[in-house]
Amino acid sequence: MTGTRAVQVFMLAAVLLLVARSAVSGSIMGSAHDFTIYNWSGGQVCIACHNPQNANTSVTVAPQWNHTLSAQSYTLYSSPSLKANIGQPGMRSKLCLSCHDGTVAVDSFGGATGSQYVSGANNVGIVLKDDHPIGLLYDSTLATLNGSLFDPASKSVTIGSGGTTQTGTVASLMLYDGGQLECSSCHDVHNKYTAGTRGLMKVDSVGSAICKVCHNK
C-alpha cells in the first residue's frame, strides 16, 4: 500500500465511522433509559417496560406493557392564572409515573415486586403541584383563553436534532389522544430524537426552546 493509498483508506474509514456514529445517535442505547447497566435489568434494555409475552393487555397506549402500574392518586397542579382543566394524569403519563412518582420500584416488572427506586433527581413525587401541568386538553380555545400560548393546531415545531428530526404542528407531534398534554409532549422516552444532552427532550432546552414551542413569550 502506497502512502497515498493508506491515506485514502484512512479517510474512508473515518467517514464510515462518522456515518456509523450518527446512525446510532437517537437510540435508546446509552441513553438514560438504557437499563442494561443495572443488575436488576438482567442486561436487557426493553424488558422493564415491555415484554413480548404475558404483557398487561389493559394498557392500550403502549404496546406489550410489562411494568407494574402506579395506583397513586396525585395532588394536581393549580395556579390562579391557570385556564386549563387539569385532571388526573392520563394513562400515557401514568406509565411514566409508574417509575417516576417513586411509589413503584424500577424493577417491579414481569410480576415481580422490586426494591430499586428512581433517584431523587428523577423522582417527580406524588405532588404534581410543583410540576408543569399534564393531563390537560391543549387546544385552540385554551390558547385564546390563555393569551400567551401558540395555537397548537397551527404552530409548527421541529423536534429532534441531526439526522432524526420531524416537523409538524404542536398538535400532531406533541399532543396525544385528541389534544392531551402529557409527559411525552416534551419528553422523548426512547431517545429517538436526541435533542440536548439530558432529560430526554424532544426539543433542546438551550435558549429554553422547549418552553417556547408552546409559550409565546
Add this chain to the structure above:
Amino acid sequence: MNLKATYRALVAAVWLALGASSGTAGTLAGSAHDFSTASWGGGQICVPCHTPHKANAGVSAAPLWNHTVTTQVYTLYALLGGKAIMGQPTVGDKLCLSCHDGTVALDSYRGLTGATFVSAANNLGTNLGVHHPSSFHYDTSLATANGSLFDPTTKLVTIGTGTQVKTGTIGAILLSAGQVQCSSCHDVHNTFNATTKNLLKMSMATSAMCFACHNY
C-alpha cells in the same frame, strides 16, 4: 428577470423580512430578562425564574417558581401626605425583589445558592422609601382622596407597541388584584415591547407611563 422585476422582488423580500421581524417583537429572547447569554444562565432563558419540575409550590403569584425568594424586610415608602396604605411588598413584588433587592444572587435557583448579584443600576436595594410606592391598593377611593389620580375603574390605557397592543382600564391592564405592583409598570416578559430599556408597559416619551395614572 428584468431589472424592474428584480427590484420588485427585492422590495418584497425586504418587506417580508421587516414583517417577520415585527412578528417576533415583544419576545423575551434578546430582552434584559433573556438570561441565556449570562455565564450563570446555563444557556436557558426561563429557568432562573421557572422550572417544569420541583418548583416552589408555595408561590402562587407566578407559575412554577424556581428562584430563591427574598426574606428581606424593607424600609417602606412614606412620603408625608401619602394617602395610600403601605405595607411590606406582597408576593408578586417579592418575586421581582428576589433579584432586584440585591440580597439574593441571580443564580440562586433550583435550590442552589449563587454568587452573581444584580448590577448596581438594577439593584433597588432594601430601602424602598426612595422608589415609587408599590404593593398598595389603588381604587376609586384612593383616586378621590389623592385628587390627582385617575379612577382606575374607568380610565382607559393602551399598553404595548406594534402587534402587541392591549387596551383596557387601569384596573384591568396595570393592577394586580387591585394593587399597584412592580408589574403595573414593568413588563417582565417583554410581551409588549414598548421600550428599549427597563421593560416598561408604556413609553417614557412625554412621560406617558406616569400619566397613565397621574392626572397632571
